[in-house]
Each structure stands twice: as structure tokens, then as C-alpha cells.
Amino acid sequence: MLPVWLFAAYLLVTYALHERSRIEQEALWTARQVSLVVEGELSNLKTVLDGLSRSPALANGDLLAFGAEARRLVQGTDEVITLRNLDGRQLASTGPELASDMSLTTPLTVDEREQLKLAGILFGNVFAGHRANEYRVAVTAQVSGFSGEPLFLSESFPTERIRLAMLPAVPEGWTVGVGDREGKYVARSKMHDQVAGRPGLPEYVAKVVGRSGTFQSQNFEGNRLLAGYYRSPYSGWFYTANIPLSQVQAPLWWSFAQIGGIGLSALLFSLALAYFVGRRFTKATAELVGRADALGSGRAVEPILTSVAEFDTIGQAMITAERAIAERTRELETVLETVPAAVWFTYDPQARQVIRNRFAAELMGLSPQPHRPFGKPDLVIDTLAYKNGQTISREDRPLSRAMRGEETTNEEFAYTLPSGAQRYLLSSARPIRSSEGSVVGAVQISLDISDRKRGEEQRQLLVNELNHRVKNTLAVVQAIAAQTMRNASSLAQAGQVLSSRLVSLAKAHDILTRENWSGADLSALIAAAVEPHASLDRFDLSGEQVWLPPNIALSFALALHELTTNAIKYGSLSNATGSIAIDWKLQGAGGDRVLELDWREKGGPPVTPGKSGFGTQLLQRVFEGKNAGGVKITYGRAGLHCAFRVNLSEER
Incomplete structure (x- = not known):
């Protein structure tokens, strides 16, 4: 029904616009017709003035004779003829008194003179007459006096005459008004006596702009009007034709009522039909919505049972979409889980x-x-x-x-x-x-990247540890070399001794390297230190398993090397029968472990204290500062005795 109503509304709007345009044209035409009727009536007065302007009495300057002639001309009428000069002074008048019409005793304005010059006649503004509640208008023409000076000849009459003249041209139901150049009412087809001579409503008069047009406004009674106006270039007056808007809109509202009644009846019928026919669509739509919700929430979509083919097609499409979405979802889940x-x-x-x-x-x-x-x-x-x-x-x-x-x-x-x-x-x-x-x-x-970060930290730690140990090893090598050169009697001897000591140091490094520099077993360290110089058969080793920290292991390797080489040169290994006993034990527990190791030589030549050589100095300096006593060397009759006491918990 909506397109039907829209089309009906279009017809009504078109009709209303056409009807309004027609009434506006009728208002303009009525205003123009009234102007022609009124100004035709006023033109008759110009004929009278033209006749008087050629009066011999006026040409001879006989104003009394001219006044008598004018009175005879208007005798029996309510018209008044007046002659005045440029200053507005009356020279002759047919009225009861010389100054009866006060508006005819003032000089013409510049605009009035210009209008008179262009049109040859001047239609004056409305003014009050000598009778009570009487308003008049005048028609003025310019004439020549006895000496050729310009004079103004005017003829005035009551405005009721204009009202009577325009009534035949006023359509039924319309109200026509005439206003002068100042906006005052000259005549009105209705309520003439109440409005003649009064100014028009400012709101109304302000809309009379230009030569002609239409507008809406209120009248004196407060009713809304549709007005058409025409301003005459001949008189300067404006003519308005007014009709109440209610009268204009009455046919339109009647048409609206008819179409609304017919449309309402059709709407009620269509609603009833839509209710019965739409129930099947409502049910199918509800089922379709349920399946759409299932599709959106990831549930299985069931087939839809409906007689509406379009809904069935959509339902099948949803099932296909649900299967495709489920397949893609499983693929995505598998990828994300893998x-x-x-x-x-x-x-x-x-x-x-x-x-x-x-x-x-x-x-x-x-x-x-x-x-x-x-x-x-x-x-x-x-x-x-x-x-x-x-x-x-x-x-x-x-x-x-x-x-x-x-x-x-x-x-x-x-x-x-x-x-x-x-x-x-x-x-x-x-x-x-x-x-x-x-x-x-x-x-x-x-x-x-936790493993990678830990690996990087471990590598950095190993690099730092390697740098530290290389520096320590180089310092040890530097000290060995310096001491060896200082105590050697010849370069060949120095080379031999230095090489032997570096080999011992390298053996200790090999043991530590095999253990990733975590430390070394004391038994393995002793074997590695003495095997290059003497057979292990001549050594008696006894002690529990002890794990030495890396730095202490290097120190013991150098110490054992020096003790072995000294024993070969001067001690129990210098003959074929001597032997060496090495025994050790741990004292304490936990973080306060102390290693006690004894080196005892027997079966060798007697030993006596001598000048402290590099070996002795090395033994003392390697374990210098160790907790629990460090190194103590004793030269006994049975042989050399060297006692080590080292705190294994000390950081090296």
C-alpha cells in the first residue's frame, strides 16, 4: 500500500500546488482587474479637469467666474474642485469653505511633482473630509494661469465611490482592498467604513514589494489570507485581492480525507491478508534465524523444512557454509596446535x-x-x-x-x-x-628462546672462565720460565728443565680438559705427574677418592712434578732401591673440607737442608696462604718429608 499512498500523496501535492498556483494567478488577475476598473473611473475625472483647464475665465485670470463655472459643473454631486498655486494656497474651491480639504492646501512634494510630470495626472493619498468619518481622494492636473504660472487643479470625492466602482469586479468570497502610496486604505470591498483612511497592517504592507506578487499574511480579524497584489504605475496605488487560506485549502483537505479513508480501509485489508500469509514467512524466518545463530556460534546447522523456496535455498547454503567453516576451523586448529x-x-x-x-x-x-x-x-x-x-x-x-x-x-x-x-x-x-x-x-x-638464552649465558660464562684460566696459565708459565732461567746453570739445562715442567703442566691441563675443567681426581693427577719420570711401582699410594678444584689441581701437578724430579736427582729415586709413600685424607665436611697429603721418601741417600732452589720456592709459593698450614718440608734421616694442608673450599 505504501507505493499507492505515495502516488496519492504525489497527486495531492501536485493538485495542491496547481490549485495554489491557480488561486495565486486568480488573485493577481483580480487585483489587476480592480485597478483597471478603479483607474478607469478616475480617468473620467481627468476629463472634467481637462475641460476646466481650457476655461476662458481661467485664461483671463477671473477666479470668481472660474469658481462659479466649477460649482455648476459639480452641482448635485459630492465632488469638490480646488485650484491652488505652487505654494499650496487655494485660489478657488467649490467646497462649503475655501480651506475645506486640508490636504489640498499644502504644496506638492517632489515625488508628487515627478509623478504629475510623467503621468500628466496625480492620484493623491487618502485624506479626511469635512464631514465626520468621511475620507476622500483627489485627482490633480497641472494647468496654466493668466500670466502663464503653473497652477494645480484638483477634484476630490469620497472613497465610497471607489468601493462602489470596484464591487462588480470582486469575485464571490474574495476581499479586495486599495491602498495609497503611504499604505493607507483608500477603499475595501468589506468593512470599508472601519478601515478607510487607516494604515494597513505593517506585516501586510511590508510584503507589497515590486510591481506584483503573492504572499500570505493576517488581516485585521487575525485570519490567515492568501493575497495577490498589483501596484499601478499610473496612480502609485496598490490593489490587493485576498481570500482566506481555509477556503483555499478546504478542497485539498477534503481530498486528503477521502484518500485517507480509502487508504485506511485498504491498509486494514492488506494487514489482515499480511497476517495470514505472513505467518508462514514468520515461522520460516524464525527457523532461519536459529540456524544463522548456530552458524555464528559454531554449532551444527540442521536442514530447514519450509515451503518457501528462497528460505530453503538459504538454509542449504548455511549448511554448506557450516561444513566449510568447520573444515577450515579444524585445519586452523591443527596448524595452531602443531x-x-x-x-x-x-x-x-x-x-x-x-x-x-x-x-x-x-x-x-x-x-x-x-x-x-x-x-x-x-x-x-x-x-x-x-x-x-x-x-x-x-x-x-x-x-x-x-x-x-x-x-x-x-x-x-x-x-x-x-x-x-x-x-x-x-x-x-x-x-x-x-x-x-x-x-x-x-x-x-x-x-x-629460553634454551638459546641459557646457551648464550653458558657460552659467555665459559668464555669468561677460559679467559681467566688462560691468563692464570700464562702467568704460571711466565713464573716457571722466569724462575727456571734464573736458577739454570746453562741454556741447555734451562731448556730441559722448562720443557719438563711445561709437560707436567700440560698433563694436568689434559686431565682438567677431559673433565670440562670441573676439577680432577687426586689419584689420576698423581699418576699423570710422576709417570713421565718414574715407574709407579716405586710409589705407595693410599687415600680416599678426592676431587680437586681446577686451580688446586694445577698447583698439585706442579708440586708433584718438582718433588719427583728432586727425588730422582737427590732423593729416594736416585738409586734402584728407594721408594716414595704418598698418603692423603680429608678432614672436615661440607664447605670446610681440608686435604692433608704427605710425601715421604725412604731408602734413598741421606738428605740435608741446602740452598733453597726453584723447586723449594715453587712448593712454598704455590700453596702460599692456604688455610690450615700450607706446605711444610722436613729433611729427615730416612728421607724428605713434605706435608700439604690445603682447604679445598677456598676459591682459587
Whole structure:
């Protein structure tokens, strides 16, 4: 019914516009017709004035004779003829008194003279007559006096004459008014006695602009009018034809009422028909909506049973779409569950609700939930994040920044989990944008680089340790070389002794290297130190298993080397029967362990204290400052006795 009503409204609007245009044209035509009738009547007066202007009495300057002639001309009428000069002084008048018409005793204005010059006749403004409640208008023509001076000859009459003249031209139901150049009423077809000589309503008169036109305004009674006006170039007066708007709009409202009644009846019929026919569409639509909700929430879409073919087609399309979405979802879930990277999605502006894959859950220390559907959001766990050693707030992390439209690439973060475990992640994040470009979500992908970071730390630690040990080894080699050269009697001897000592040091390094510089077993260290110089059969070793720190192991290797070489030169290994007993034990426990090692020679030549050589100095300096006594050397009758007391907990 809506198109029918719209078409009817279009017809009504077209009709209303056409009817308004017709009435406006009729108003303009009526105003013009009234002007022709009124000014035709006034033109008859100009004929009278033209006749008087050729009067011999006027030409001879006999004003009394001229006045008598004028009185005879208007005798029996209510017209008044007046003759005046340029200053407005009356020279002759047919009225009861010389100055009866006060408007005819004032000089003409500049505009009135210009109008008189152009038109040859001047229609004056309305003025009050000598009778009570009588208003008059005058027609003025310019004539020549006895001496050729210009004079003004006027003929006035009551405005009722104009009203009577225009009544035949006024259509039924219309109101026609005539106004002078000052906007005062000259005549009105209705209520003439009440409005003649009065100014028109300012709102009404202000709209009379230009030669002709139409407008809407109120009249004296407060009724809305449609008015057409015409301003005469001949008289300067304006003529208005008015008709009440209610009268103009009455046919239109009647048409509206008829069409509205017919339309309402048709609407009621169509609503009843729509109710019975639309029930089947409503049921099918409800089922279609239910399946659309199922499709949106990821549930299975059931076939729709309906007689509406279009809805059935849409239902089948939804089933196909649901299967395709389910297949793509399974593929995506498989990829996200398989990829060795943590993935977080969020559609929360605060990035507090997240969707995570299995790897992300395990990385954050969460227990797996095998039956949990993928895509259901969870709250983020409370972790501490650091970047370059600085604490990073939740708002400055990659996922939150992506929700603000930022992009991050390969940024490293350290996370401390609620359990206390620490993870190192390499993270990248991107915003998810709608087709219009606005941010609707965000995704973050992170790689676990904890092992790599720990490896880097371990490598750095090993490099630092290697640098430290190389420096220590070089310092030891430098000291050995300096002492060897200082105590050698010849260059060849120095080379031999230095080479022997460096070999011993290298053996100790080999043992430590095999153990990744974590330390060395004391028994293995003793064997490595003495085997290059003497057979182990001549040594009696006894003691528990002791693990020496790296620096102490190097010191013992040098000390044992010096003791072995001295024993070969001067002690129990200088003959074929001597032997050496090495025994050791640990005192204390935990972090206060002290190693006590005794080197005892027997079966060799008697030994006596002599000049302190490099070997003796080395033994004393290597363990100098050791807790629990350091090194003590005794020269007994049975042989050399060297006692070591070393705190194994001391950092070297």
C-alpha cells in the first residue's frame, strides 16, 4: 500500500500546488482587474479637469467666474474642485469653505511633482473630509494661469465611490482592498467604513514589494489570507485581492480525507491478508534465524523444512557454509596446535581476554584441557615481563600495543611465571583490522628462546672462565720460565728443565680438559705427574677418592712434578732401591673440607737442608696462604718429608 499512498500523496501535492498556483494567478488577475476598473473611473475625472483647464475665465485670470463655472459643473454631486498655486494656497474651491480639504492646501512634494510630470495626472493619498468619518481622494492636473504660472487643479470625492466602482469586479468570497502610496486604505470591498483612511497592517504592507506578487499574511480579524497584489504605475496605488487560506485549502483537505479513508480501509485489508500469509514467512524466518545463530556460534546447522523456496535455498547454503567453516576451523586448529610457537588472539580492548593455542598454554605453565573448544577466551595469567632489564607493564606488552594499532617485530622479553619459572620469548604482534580499517583485535606469536638464552649465558660464562684460566696459565708459565732461567746453570739445562715442567703442566691441563675443567681426581693427577719420570711401582699410594678444584689441581701437578724430579736427582729415586709413600685424607665436611697429603721418601741417600732452589720456592709459593698450614718440608734421616694442608673450599 505504501507505493499507492505515495502516488496519492504525489497527486495531492501536485493538485495542491496547481490549485495554489491557480488561486495565486486568480488573485493577481483580480487585483489587476480592480485597478483597471478603479483607474478607469478616475480617468473620467481627468476629463472634467481637462475641460476646466481650457476655461476662458481661467485664461483671463477671473477666479470668481472660474469658481462659479466649477460649482455648476459639480452641482448635485459630492465632488469638490480646488485650484491652488505652487505654494499650496487655494485660489478657488467649490467646497462649503475655501480651506475645506486640508490636504489640498499644502504644496506638492517632489515625488508628487515627478509623478504629475510623467503621468500628466496625480492620484493623491487618502485624506479626511469635512464631514465626520468621511475620507476622500483627489485627482490633480497641472494647468496654466493668466500670466502663464503653473497652477494645480484638483477634484476630490469620497472613497465610497471607489468601493462602489470596484464591487462588480470582486469575485464571490474574495476581499479586495486599495491602498495609497503611504499604505493607507483608500477603499475595501468589506468593512470599508472601519478601515478607510487607516494604515494597513505593517506585516501586510511590508510584503507589497515590486510591481506584483503573492504572499500570505493576517488581516485585521487575525485570519490567515492568501493575497495577490498589483501596484499601478499610473496612480502609485496598490490593489490587493485576498481570500482566506481555509477556503483555499478546504478542497485539498477534503481530498486528503477521502484518500485517507480509502487508504485506511485498504491498509486494514492488506494487514489482515499480511497476517495470514505472513505467518508462514514468520515461522520460516524464525527457523532461519536459529540456524544463522548456530552458524555464528559454531554449532551444527540442521536442514530447514519450509515451503518457501528462497528460505530453503538459504538454509542449504548455511549448511554448506557450516561444513566449510568447520573444515577450515579444524585445519586452523591443527596448524595452531602443531606449530612450535605460542599464539595468542584477543578481541578485548584491554587485552585481558585471550585465546591461546596449546603451545602458549604449556609455555605459561597451564595444564592442558583436551576437551576445551578452541576459540573460547580465557583471562591472561599474572606474569612479570622484562625487556633489557626493565620491567614492562601490561599496557606496553606486544598484544596490548597491537590493540592500539602498533606493530612489533622480533622483540625479546623475559617472563617470570607465577610458579617462579622464567621464560625468554621472541615476540611479534599485529593488529587485526576490519574492512573499514579499524582495529577489532590483535594476534601475538612468540618463540621460546629460553634454551638459546641459557646457551648464550653458558657460552659467555665459559668464555669468561677460559679467559681467566688462560691468563692464570700464562702467568704460571711466565713464573716457571722466569724462575727456571734464573736458577739454570746453562741454556741447555734451562731448556730441559722448562720443557719438563711445561709437560707436567700440560698433563694436568689434559686431565682438567677431559673433565670440562670441573676439577680432577687426586689419584689420576698423581699418576699423570710422576709417570713421565718414574715407574709407579716405586710409589705407595693410599687415600680416599678426592676431587680437586681446577686451580688446586694445577698447583698439585706442579708440586708433584718438582718433588719427583728432586727425588730422582737427590732423593729416594736416585738409586734402584728407594721408594716414595704418598698418603692423603680429608678432614672436615661440607664447605670446610681440608686435604692433608704427605710425601715421604725412604731408602734413598741421606738428605740435608741446602740452598733453597726453584723447586723449594715453587712448593712454598704455590700453596702460599692456604688455610690450615700450607706446605711444610722436613729433611729427615730416612728421607724428605713434605706435608700439604690445603682447604679445598677456598676459591682459587
